[in-house]
Structures are given as structure tokens and as C-alpha cells.
Amino acid sequence: MKEKTALCLFAAVSFVIPAIFIVILVHVIYQTIPAATGLGMLLFDTSGVWRPLGQTPSFSILPVISATMYVAFLAVAIAAPIGGMAAIFLNYYAGRRLTKLVLAFVDLLAGVPSVIYGFIGLVVVVRNLERIFNMSAGESILAAALVLSVMLLPYIISTYSESIEKAKNKYDTASRALGVSAEYSVLKVIIPITKRGAAAAVISAFGRASSETIAVMMVIGNAPIFPRLLGRGQTISGLTALEIGSAEIGSVHASAIYAANLMLMLTLSVILLITYFLRRKLLSEYDKI
Amino acid sequence: MRLAEGWSISRKRVISIITTKNLQVSYLNKQVLKNFTCEIPKNKITVIIGSSGCGKSTFLKSINRIVEEEGGRLSGEIFIGDKNISDLPKETLRKQVGLVFQTPLVFPFSVEKNILYPLNYHFSLSKSEQADKVKHYLQLTGLYEEIKQDLDMPAYKLSGGQKQRLSIARCLCIEPAILMLDEPCSALDMKNTISIEKLLIELKEFITVVIVTHNLSQAKRIADHVLFMDNGELIEAGDYSIFSDPKEELTRAYIEYMNY
Amino acid sequence: MIKYRNTLLKLTAWLCGGLVVTATFFIFGYILYHGALNITWNFVSDRPRGVPIGAEGGVFPAITGTVYLGALSGLMAGLVGSITAIFLVFYCRNRYVKGIIKASIYFLSGMSSILFGLVGYTILLHMLGMPRSLLAAGITVAVMILPFITIRIIKLFEEDSTELLHASLCLGVSKTYILRKIILPSYYINILTSITLGVAYGIGAAAPVMLTGAVLNAPTPQSVTQPFMSLSYHLFILVSEGISLTNAYASAFLLMAILLVLNAACRGLEYFKKKGD
Helix, strand or coil: CHHHHHHHHHHHHHHHHHHHHHHHHHHHHHHHHHHHHHHHEEEEEHCCCCECCCCCEEEECCHHHHHHHHHHHHHHHHHCCCCCHHHHHHHCCCCCHHHHHHHHHHHHCCCCCHCCCHHHHHHHHHHHHHHHHCCCCCCHHHHHHHHHHHHHHHHHHHHHHHHHHHHHHHHHHHCCCCCCCCCHHHHHHHHCCCCHHHHHHHHHHHHHHHHHCCCHHCEEEEEEEECCCCCCCCCCCHHHHHHCCCCCCHHHHHHHHHHEEEEEEEEHHHHHHHHHHHHHHHHHHHHHH | CCHHCCCCCCCCCCCCCCEEEEEEEECCCEEEEEEEEEEECCCCEEEEEECCCCCCHHHHHHHHHHHHHCCCHHHHHHHHCCCCCCCCCHHHHHHHEEEEECCCCCCCCEEEHHHHHHHHCCCCCCCHHHHHHHHHHHCCCCHHHHHHCCCCEHHHHCHHHHHHHHHHHHHCCCCCCCEEEECCCCCHHHHHHHHHHHHHHCCCCCCCCEEECCCCHHHHHHHHEEEEEECCCCEEEEHHHHHCCCCHHHHHHHHHHHHH | CCCHHHHHHHEEEEEEEEHHHHHHHHHHHHHHHHHHHHHHHHHHHCCCCCCCCCCEEEHHHHHHHHHHHHHHHHHHHHHHHHHHHHHHHHCCCCCCHHHHHHHHHHHHHCHHHHHHHHHHHHHHHHHCCCCHHHHHHHHHHHHHHHHHHHHHHHHHHHHHHHHHHHHCCCCCCCCCHHHHHHHHHHHHHHHHHHHHHHHHHHHHCCCHCCCEECCCCCCCCCCCCCCCCCCCHHHHHHHHHCHHHHHHHHEEEEHHHHHHHHHHHHHHHHHHHHCCC
């Protein structure tokens, strides 16, 4: 009897998470309806004008979507090679002590809140960009990408370092026994073997980058225009954080913001699916070997 | 008799005989047991032999329905005595059918508490009775003499053989009617193996023993009844004579191979 | 050719490794150095003052507000998360139910933090009519850290506790008995640290609370229906509105210190537990 009660209680609580998932999904889709019916394809108007207030309001979410993708892509493009090479450095060149120390710090770095990254980004990256490029205001896509890339590094390093370690434990001795150098072994054995793991790390890093809010918001300049490298921009998350408070829920304005978030959700879901299948394949591969 | 003293709590028990009818077990999409029909006699030692991966362990796990906990699907009927096991509450069934795994698993507390853990669930005993039980079952498996000064030590500090004997003691202390062992001696040296075998032979006066083994000479030493399995099917069942005069070609091949 | 490529690889690896090490130490060093220069006892113990608010004075209500937020969301998410993990690993035998719950956890874990803020804001504040409050923010943060905590606890259990479960079941004891006697005693520290790490992640995030309950200036909340100050949101406002750089450094230092202490406490606990085993 006690057993049954416990089971029912646990099962009931366990359905909280699926319920939250469904509520969020349905809610976001439902809130998107006014914009979808009222604006239709005007949401993706190529003129790229986001002007919620004023005589002729215009709600193109194309600029924020492209800025989100642009910043995330740039950040991954900077962070992935550096993080990957750093992971190789930690596994092959740094001594065991240094590796342990750095990985511990990198772990801590992953726990640093994004508002602190944004803060450092503003006082260090933005100010230096202003100096270097002689800009009047350094808040820009580039600044956001640089800050984001630093935030992605811990994640990329720890996941990729893990795959390298696995591959190294398995094959390095056999490879080195053939008398080849460490570098040759890395290039010909380790990197090819870990390419799936690397792909999973890079893709989910892209997901993280495109969903970051605060840090990007603090250094990007927040102008809902099409992104240029040294120009200001605004991401979907930034737009949401800044404007939803002043938009009336149910209005076309709020609904357009929801539409942008729905797009982000879809992108993130695709990324989650891809990484899920990559990881599953990876696991079964490790089992086979 | 030494053993009988400890066996006083539950004299009343079902007739210890296992019968399976068309037992089928599958994990995900892989069928592990196919149409398995067999009988296991009461108060005898039944030895199950067969090559690895043929479903011997799965057979044991399906008797106490652990298969279902592992995500396997079970169909067909299993009887203990005249009771269908699906009519019994799982806890009652598992109390009657003890199972000892191949790799011993001790719980993360002291040696004494490892025994008390199932004991206190099934019986309510006074402190002195508890101490007596612990001592008795550790003596049965020959563990008591080795560690009597230090019953409080964490069980993970025991050697592999000691852990195995602890898990047998832990299983015996709830007084099962049937004791199933999955290759219990693979981690033991010869001396401990012999003492476990002696214990099993002593035990069969009270309970039914089912043992899976890879060791043919061990099977010959203790078997009253033998089941030979291959690829999830029962190939041949018989008494001791199966070792010298197998009826089936597969059995002959296996026995020749193991004797080689 | 091979030699040239080898040298190139070695060089870039050292370069990138050096870059990462420098960046890591720079971030910690920068905050700790500037924070230590700018922090005073008055800053820790006083409430925000000055015009605009926060330019002078301290952040005491933000510290208490952050602690309350962490406790509230940790309590909610910890309870739901650990029960879900227990159900999934020890009780649930239905493949489809398992799949649905796991997929929802996985999906929620990949969403953006502002999405939780947005949905929390609309549903809790506008549809259910809650005030901007500790409770609304606590629920929002709890939902955000829920998948994080649940995934950690599931991993914890899946590592080796199913063996314990099966071995126990073979002895004919019930699952609640196993939970009470084995699983909880041997895992409660790891469960606690998982929840604490989730809380550390939650109180650092400004996005979910900025719409649901955090405000610029409020006293220490007396009940969960009052608005509150959050250290991370306070830092965000100080920096983005350009109110006070000195106070921003000090706030960042405090926030980092709280998170480092939480992290260190978790690591310490797990270390001693491992040693005890």
C-alpha cells in the first residue's frame, strides 16, 4: 500500500516537467497567432524595419534573427578553433598538473554568470575596440561575438578535451609505438577519430551562443537593424528583454516578439535533435570499439 | 544439526519446485529465452550448464522477475509449487527465491549491516536475536572466523571471495525456499569453492538449490539434476548420467569441449 | 612537409593553450583585483542610496534577495528534480513514459534563459495576476534550473545505483525501503551539491528575474509576494545604465565570491564524501 502511494506521488511529480514543456510550447505558439494572422509574411519583410511605435508600425523580425545567427556564428568561428587547439594543448603538451589546474579553472569559468562577462566585455572589449577602430561607440556585433566566444571556450574545451582523452587512451600508445611523432598521431589519428565529438560540441556551442541574453545585450548596442561587423545590432533575446515589458500582452507588438522567440526555439530544437543523434551515434561507436 | 538451528523462523513454506511453461524473455528486440519449459526438483541441486550468452543468467533472473526491472519482457508461466508467480507480490516472491549474482555486490555499509538490511525488512527481531543471526549466517559461509573482530568494517574492504560469501550469507539470512546462484565461485579460490559446495550440499536438505556454472568439474561434484541450455533453448535435462551419456549431439559436443 | 605541419600544429596548440590560460586568469584576476580595491564594509551592509539610486550606498538587500531567491528556487526545483530522477531511474519501466519525460528535460535544458523570463512574465504576472515578486521570480528560476538539476541527479543514479537496486530487489525488499536505507543515505550529499550548483547557476542569471520580480531598489523581502533585489540584476543595471563603475566592480566581486564559495563548498563536500567511502 505504502509502495503504491509512493509510486503514484512520484509519478505525479515527474509529470511536472513534461507539463511545463507542453505549457511553454503551446503558450508560445498561441501568443504568436496575432502576429501570424495580422502580419503574415510581413514578419519577414526584407526591408528589415522594426518600428513598433509610431504612425505606421512595422514589425520585421528579420534583422534580429540575422543578427542572432551572425553573432552566434562569428562567436563559434572564433571559439571553436581556439578551444579545440587548447584541448589538444592540454592533453598533449601541458603537464598533468597544469592540465588539472586549467581544467578546474575552466570549469569555474563555466559557472561565471553572463552578467559578469557582459560587464568585463563592456569595460575591456568595447573600450579597446573603440581605441583600435577609432569608433565613437564600441558596442557592436564584433564586441558581442568576442565576448560570446570567451563564454563558449569553457564548454568547447571541456567537451572536446573529454573526447580527445578517450581517443588518446585508446589509440595513442599503439600509434606512438609505430615511431611517429605526437603531432603526426594527433593529425592522423586523434583529430579524425574525434570529428563527430567535435561536431557535436560545435553545434551545441552554436545553440548556446544564439540563446545567450544578458552578456550580448550589454555590448551589442541594441539597435534592431541588419547586422554589420562593426555596427550595432540586436539579438532575439535582447529584443525580448528590452521590449516585452512595454508591449501589451496580446498586441501585435508582443506577438511579434513571441514570433521571434518561436523562431529561436525552432532553431534550438533542431540543434538539440542533431546533437542528440550525433551523441547517440558516438556512444554506440565507443561501445563497438 | 548446526544448520537447523537457524532455520526456525519460517518453517511453513511452499513446495519448492519450479515449473516453467513456454517461458519467453526478450530485451528490446532480442529474444533471450525461447519456449523454455522445464522442471526443477525439490531439495536437489540443479546445475545449469551451457556456453556463455545462452540465457542461463536470464533464466535465473526471470524466476524472481528481476528481468522486468531491467526492462525485459516476460511471457509464459512460471510456477513455484502450485502457485503462479505472477499472483505473488514481488517482495514475497523474492523472499522465497534468493539470487546471488556472479559479481558480488555489497551495500555501502558495514558487514553486519549488510546482513541486517534484508533481515530487518522481513523479520522483526530483538537486538540479541539480530546479533545471533548475523553470527550464524557468517559462520555458515565461513566468513565469521575471518572477520569476527571487525564486523563493523565497511563491506567494500573485503576481498572478492569474502564479498561473494557475504552476499551468499545475506541471501540465506532471509531463509529462501529456493537459492539460485549465478556462477558464484568464479571469484573464489579452491578452498573457498569447496566450502561453498559443502554448504550447498548441506543446504539441500532444507531448500532447493539452482546453480549456473561454467566449471564442469564443479557441476560433476554437486549436481543432482542437470539442465543443458543453448541459444535460449533447453536442449537436454537429466540426472548425473548426462555427463557420461548425453542424449543430444549439442550436449555431447559441449561436454567434450569442456572436458578437453 | 610533415615536419612543417608538425611544427605548425605544435605552435598553434601552444598559442591557443596560452591564450586560454591567460584569458581564464585574466577574468578571475580582473574581477578579484578591481573588486578588492572597491569593496568596503559599508557597501556590504548598507542599502542602495544616491541619485540615480545605486550610485552610492550598498547592496545589502540585494544580497539577502539573492539568497532568498536561491533558497526558494532551489527548494522547488530540487524537490521536483530529485523526485523526477528517482522516478525515472528506479520506478518507471515504461519506455514511452521514460522517453517523454527525458525528451522534455532535454528540450527544456536547451532553451534560452530569456524564454523562461518571457513565459514566466506573461503567464504568472499577466494571466495569473501575480505581483512582480520573489515568488514569481523564484518559480521562473526554478523552471530554468530544473532540467540542469534533474540531468545531474539522473546521471548520478545511473552510474552505479541500478546495480544496488537489483541486488536489493533480489532480497525481496520494497523500493521505498531501498530508497530510505541505501539510495538516500549514500547519495544525499551528491543530490545536495547538484541542487546547489543549479542554484548557483540560477542566481547568476539576470534574464529570468528582470521581467518577473527583480527591481532596482527594495528592502529585504518580508514575504514571497514582495519584489526583491537581485545581485546579478543590480550589477546589470549599474553597468548598462552607467550608474557607478565603483559599485559595479564591488557588486561583481560579491556575486563572484558567492558563486565561488558555493562551488568550493560543493567540491569540498564531494571530495570528503569520496574520501569517506
